[in-house]
Amino acid sequence: MVLRVNIDQIEPATRDWICKVQIVEIGRPRESLDKKCTFQNLILEDEEECQIKAVMYADEIEQYADKLKLLNTYLISTARVKVSPTSYGKPIHKFYWILDKETVIEQIKPSNEVEKPLPPPTKLNITSFDRIPHLMVDSAAEIDILAIVLRCGPQKNAGRSHHRCQEITLCDNQKNQFLFTLWEDFGEIEGHEIASKMATEADLLVILGRSIGISTYQGLSLQTRYNSIIRVNPNYPQAVALINWAKENKTMLLSCPSEKTSTSSSIAPMIVTPAGQQLISIAEISSAPSIGVLYVEAEMSVLDEFQDFCVLECSGCKQKKRTKDRKDFECPKCNRKTTLVPRCSFQIDLIDNTATTTASISAELGEKLLSMTVEDIFDIICTKRQSLSLNHVHEMLSNKVFKIQLRKSSWASSNTTHATLSILSYMKKQHTPQSTTDRTSKKIKPLEISEVEVMATTTAAGSSNAPPKFEPPTPTKKV
Numbered sequence: 001m002v003l004r005v006n007i008d009q010i011e012p013a014t015r016d017w018i019c020k021v022q023i024v025e026i027g028r029p030r031e032s033l034d035k036k037c038t039f040q041n042l043i044l045e046d047e048e049e050c051q052i053k054a055v056m057y058a059d060e061i062e063q064y065a066d067k068l069k070l071l072n073t074y075l076i077s078t079a080r081v082k083v084s085p086t087s088y089g090k091p092i093h094k095f096y097w098i099l100d101k102e103t104v105i106e107q108i109k110p111s112n113e114v115e116k117p118l119p120p121p122t123k124l125n126i127t128s129f130d131r132i133p134h135l136m137v138d139s140a141a142e143i144d145i146l147a148i149v150l151r152c153g154p155q156k157n158a159g160r161s162h163h164r165c166q167e168i169t170l171c172d173n174q175k176n177q178f179l180f181t182l183w184e185d186f187g188e189i190e191g192h193e194i195a196s197k198m199a200t201e202a203d204l205l206v207i208l209g210r211s212i213g214i215s216t217y218q219g220l221s222l223q224t225r226y227n228s229i230i231r232v233n234p235n236y237p238q239a240v241a242l243i244n245w246a247k248e249n250k251t252m253l254l255s256c257p258s259e260k261t262s263t264s265s266s267i268a269p270m271i272v273t274p275a276g277q278q279l280i281s282i283a284e285i286s287s288a289p290s291i292g293v294l295y296v297e298a299e300m301s302v303l304d305e306f307q308d309f310c311v312l313e314c315s316g317c318k319q320k321k322r323t324k325d326r327k328d329f330e331c332p333k334c335n336r337k338t339t340l341v342p343r344c345s346f347q348i349d350l351i352d353n354t355a356t357t358t359a360s361i362s363a364e365l366g367e368k369l370l371s372m373t374v375e376d377i378f379d380i381i382c383t384k385r386q387s388l389s390l391n392h393v394h395e396m397l398s399n400k401v402f403k404i405q406l407r408k409s410s411w412a413s414s415n416t417t418h419a420t421l422s423i424l425s426y427m428k429k430q431h432t433p434q435s436t437t438d439r440t441s442k443k444i445k446p447l448e449i450s451e452v453e454v455m456a457t458t459t460a461a462g463s464s465n466a467p468p469k470f471e472p473p474t475p476t477k478k479v
Contacts, residue, residue, distance in 0.1 A: 002077065007050040010081055011095065018077035020108070021046050022118040025210060026070050027229045028189070029061050041227060042068070042099075043092070043210070044076075049123045054079065054097040064105070071235075073108040073117035090142065092125075122237055124208075129176035133220055133293045133405065133424065142211045142225060146239060147172055147180075148246045149205040150253060152195045155187055166191035170207075170222070171253055173245050179221040180209070186224040193232060204246040204253065208234045220405070220425055283354035285408070285421070294406045294421075297429060298350040300397050305390055307347060309370070310377045312340040324382040342378040344370070348423070350404065359406060359421035369393065401429045 003017045010017055025043035032039060040061050042054040056064060068074075080098040084091035099105065108115045127135070127143035135141060147170035155166050166187030170180050182191045197205055213225040224230070233243060246253065279295050280288065288294055313320045316334035323340070331338045344366035347358050367374055370393060380386050404426045410419040 006048050007044070007046045007052045007093065008048070012081045012083070014081065016078065018075055018104075019046060020073065020075055020115070020118070022073045022121060023068060023070055024051065024121040024123075025229055025231070026068065027227075030185070033226065041229065043229075044097070045118070045121055045123065047118065049121075050093070051123070052093040052095065052097060053084070053091065054099055056099045060099055060101065063101075064099070067105065067107065071120060075104075075106045075108060075115070077104045079103045120235065124236055124238055126238065129170075129172040129178060130174060132178070132214060132222075135214065141214055142227075143214065145170070145207075145209045145212050145222065146236075146242060147178075147207060147209075148242065148253065149194060149198065149207060150177070152191070152198050155191065164188065166195075168194060173242060175253070180212075181215070181221065181223040182230075183224050186228065186230065190230040190232075197232060203243070204250055205232055206234075206239050206243045206246065207232055208236070208239060279403075281354040282350055282352045282357050285357060285406075288408060291410055292408055293424070294408055296350065296352065296404050296406065297401055298352040298404060299400065300402055300404070300426070301349045301351060302346070302390055302393055302397075303349045304347060306387060309344065309346045309366075309381055309388055310342045310374055311345050313343050315339045315341045318343075326378075342374045342382075344374045344377055350421075357421065359404075359423050361423045365423065365425070369396075402426045403429055 003014070005014070005017050005019055007019060007021070010019060021044040023042055024045045027041040029038050029040045031037075038058045038061060040056045042056070043051055044054050045051045056068075076097075076099070080100060080103070081095050082098060084094055084096045097103075108117050110117055124146065125144050126146045129145075129147070132143070135143070149168055150171050151169040153167040155164060157164060164184055164187055166182045168180050168182065168191070169177060171177050194205060194207070208231045209222075209224075210229040211225050211227045213223045213228075215221045215223050233239065279297055282296060282298060285294060285296070311320050312323060312326060314331045314334060316331060316336070316338045319331070319333055321340060326340050326342070328337055328339050330336070343363060345360060345362040346366060348361050348369075350357050350359055361369060367377070370377065370388070370390075372388075377388065380388055405424040407422050407424055408419055409422070
């Protein structure tokens with residue numbers, strides 16, 4: 001007897017089941033990373049609005065091309081059920097389905113009097129723009145976004161590897177803006193579709209992006225990931241409402257400026273300080289919440305010229321190692337043989353007229369500030385055992401005030417709570433007068449806050465220790 005069940009009732013060991021689902025998202029066929037096969041991702045939703053990812057491979061893609069359509073309803077039975085990998089971020093379900101030759105798929109047509117099609121979907125797990133700065137950004141974090149397209153740049157090459165990309169400017173209904181980088185074929189296909197529609201349609205477009213990555217290259221921005229899906233003007237109620245709002249506010253939206261960092265880059269991040277965020281002084285950092293995102297205006301200076309400026313970490317789980325020997329090793333966390341790779345990381349002092357503190361700056365953001373690649377830094381510091389020449393950095397930072405976005409993190413040991421500051425983005429303050437900062441101001445230490453109970457953060461989204469795949473380095477593109 002065939003068991004009629006919903007998605008949550010189906011496990012790899014479940015036999016002879018049938019489930020009523022609607023295709024609420026369908027990606028286009030893509031090549032696997034190793035170029036050995038073609039696959040196509042779908043998102044299915046059942047009668048309880050539970051969602052699961054399904055995947056088809058080469059032969060089935062062609063076989064079902066005319067049958068599986070967006071928003072159609074189907075009875076699917078005995079698909080292969082597998083445990084979802086976490087390599088590409090937090091999955092929408094602990095399992096995923098493989099639709100193969102042995103899967104039975106029957107479409108429920110609108111004329112069916114016995115089995116009615118499911119109504120149009122309404123469930124979206126959208127991350128609002130004002131929440132993005134508070135997320136724990138890591139190599140596998142992925143989010144879903146719904147946003148207005150303000151501008152669309154041309155196709156171009158970016159990064160040291162000259163990967164093709166296209167940049168578009170996104171905005172929400174609070175006027176928060178983010179740069180969204182469409183890598184490789186996403187720029188060539190979805191980017192071309194967006195550019196074409198913007199050139200011919202009078203109204204602003206709205207896009208729904210699923211499995212979108214967050215980059216901290218020179219500031220917070222968004223980017224496509226390997227499993228991303230982008231849809232233009234979807235018919236979800238939330239999207240329709242945003243489309244209508246964009247129509248009513250088109251003039252105001254197009255007049256919104258897009259701020260950029262002071263450093264020159266082919267990939268310029270958008271607004272550093274989201275609308276409505278309050279600036280605090282350096283002296284107030286120690287009394288700020290133990291975990292969260294802070295915004296300050298301060299001078300920056302690299303006072304410790306003899307620090308290492310880079311670390312070695314596992315290429316998979318990103319666990320930092322103390323060694324300076326780049327070698328393969330058995331990583332107990334990844335449970336496989338992996339390689340140690342360098343990552344730029346160093347301390348920088350932040351100074352205003354109230355106090356001085358120290359924050360960490362890392363990855364591409366640190367490389368940009370030093371105007372050096374991490375490979376060059378590693379070669380000088382660790383291979384040649386020399387010190388970096390920082391004259392150009394001191395000159396670039398001298399007598400300049402920056403708007404800085406910081407993340408404050410903390411952890412407890414014994415009766416002491418330790419806190420650290422890390423820079424998420426920075427931008428030179430425009431029309432900055434000659435600095436009047438008192439460089440003898442008191443040095444504060446927000447890194448040790450005694451006898452404070454730290455509550456676990458609930459802002460983490462899509463975090464994972466999954467190994468990253470090969471991606472263009474500008475901005476950090478991980479999948």
